[in-house]
């Protein structure tokens with residue numbers, strides 16, 4: 175008997191609808207292959223939602239997301255909505271969705287697919303074979319800590335943000351780190367600044383305590399400044415990395431760039447009962463509506479959905495294989511190189527479908 179999964183698609187703004195359309199096609203083809211019934215529904219989020227309802231995350235969208243098994247998000251934002259008040263900006267919709275769904279763990283793989291090694295700005299011998307999973311804490315830390323804000327003190331403006339983590343917040347993200355490492359090559363690096371920040375000294379202590387439950391995982395610790403250097407110097411030393419919200423924000427972008435193109439980077443936000451899957455890139459207003467966007471990041475995000483929400487590792491592997499096979503011959507503009515055929519967003523999606531059929 176086949177299982178039914180409810181998927182909410184929130185395509186969003188800019189290139190969001192273009193890349194989501196291609197990813198949904200792939201999702202449907204792969205679901206069929208694995209005997210999974212999909213119940214798909216589309217709901218507005220971001221700028222388009224603001225235009226329709228006056229809010230970037232309408233209640234109707236949030237309710238649908240809460241009732242879903244998984245969510246696929248395109249991207250939100252664009253210059254049209256930049257003059258809006260901070261509280262109704264498209265990005266607020268996404269932040270609210272993440273926090274309402276308790277998505278405290280952001281998983282970002284940095285993998286070099288096929289011969290895309292030449293798209294990296296680093297030397298081939300440094301990056302070839304890189305395969306890192308950065309796990310960033312997503313709902314706590316300095317981005318959310320109180321007190322915060324700018325006040326006037328002693329006659330001058332003073333800005334303040336607060337780095338706070340409770341023991342349970344650290345435990346639950348570290349657990350994701352250990353369990354992810356177990357599914358990869360049993361190596362975990364915890365990144366902190368324990369020599370200077372007490373909160374991250376607590377982070378390190380809690381991670382060490384938890385490590386006793388995972389004797390098979392080899393744990394090491396790195397200060398964030400060193401981690402930034404090591405990522406560029408010798409990225410292959412890393413397998414799974416777990417870190418705070420702020421450090422993860424920066425390090426995951428740096429790790430991602432080792433691979434060369436933002437159009438290839440998927441992500442998963444998990445923690446609660448429902449996973450949210452989205453490309454790392456934004457709404458790319460400069461190429462929106464021109465059939466130029468690379469849909470592969472969103473297609474690979476669908477692979478992560480199969481792996482992490484539906485426990486179908488093979489489906490993810492199949493999608494990755496289809497992507498690698500496709501880019502051997504065809505490329506969108508962002509990853510174009512000599513000898514390959516240039517294609518648009520739609521054609522790239524169709525080619526991945528064709529590759530899937532052949533596998």
Ligand code: NAD
Nearest residue numbers: 249250251252436437455456457458459460461467468508
């Ligand atoms: P961006 O990721 O949208 O674009 C950066 C550059 O990369 C642009 O030149 C763009 O054309 C290119 N690019 C991005 N995705 C691509 C793809 N799939 N294929 C080919 N090229 C691609 O970042 P930005 O320009 O800083 O932001 C644009 C808007 O997106 C802003 O409103 C920002 O707030 C928003 N944003 C949203 C998210 C999200 O929804 N998660 C993330 C980042 C930025």
